[in-house]
């Protein structure tokens with residue numbers, strides 16, 4: 001007898017798709033993740049300055065983003081690297097929401113910070129390094145805010161589903177999963193983008209899945225290709241790093257797209273999104289067509 005996925009992942013029953021359970025659609029500010037609309041979340045790795053976050057917010061909004069990303073509390077690989085602006089960063093994100101109408105996703109690293117971050121953010125991001133911090137997962141779930149749970153860089157799909165189950169168990173159904181690449185023996189890329197993981201999650205779980213090509217690629221050149229692969233694998237949206245001047249970024253500049261690269265990527269992704277039968281944020285379609293034309297001119 002061949003084992004079913006349901007049997008294989010029986011430990012996390014509430015996460016699994018079955019005949020009785022509808023797909024989860026997560027409502028955010030006037031739109032939803034996991035429905036018919038392809039949702040783009042874009043912005044810098046870290047919130048740095050008012051002009052940086054405002055310029056980025058306005059730009060990504062014009063190109064169809066629904067959500068502004070930006071870290072105020074940053075989990076850095078080096079303890080000596082920039083650790084984020086903290087509360088000041090949250091305030092800048094809220095000001096950008098005020099000006100653009102974009103929803104805000106930002107990381108919360110500690111259960112002590114959950115009430116503060118939940119006051120400013122529309123979606124709480126649990127970072128790769130925190131995926132198995134169950135105290136944080138419980139506190140974040142209980143805040144009632146939608147959660148974007150990033151896959152741990154060394155987490156199996158079963159580990160990922162266990163963390164998802166903890167959030168559901170704590171009474172929060174508004175959970176979005178995010179594939180951001182895992183560690184393998186390959187070192188050319190920062191991480192190995194697990195496209196099969198996205199396909200599997202969409203097949204076995206009822207939760208929306210977002211692809212983060214930036215932290216998988218580690219290099220801006222590869223981001224559009226991984227975004228395309230994520231869409232083909234079934235992702236409901238993208239989380240992508242965009243910076244006005246990546247060379248000067250305070251974190252993750254290597255993998256951040258500049259505005260022109262972001263425009264070209266979004267224009268190029270449009271037919272792939274259409275192939276999935278998904279819609280795009282309507283008022284943005286005209287902008288994308290313009291960017292598409294500009295890209296064609298640049299190539300031609």
Ligand code: PEP
Nearest residue numbers: 045127128129150180215
């Ligand atoms: C980020 O989104 O900037 C980030 C730190 O991501 P991850 O937790 O996937 O490394």
Ligand code: MN
Nearest residue numbers: 045241251252
């Ligand atoms: Mn980053």
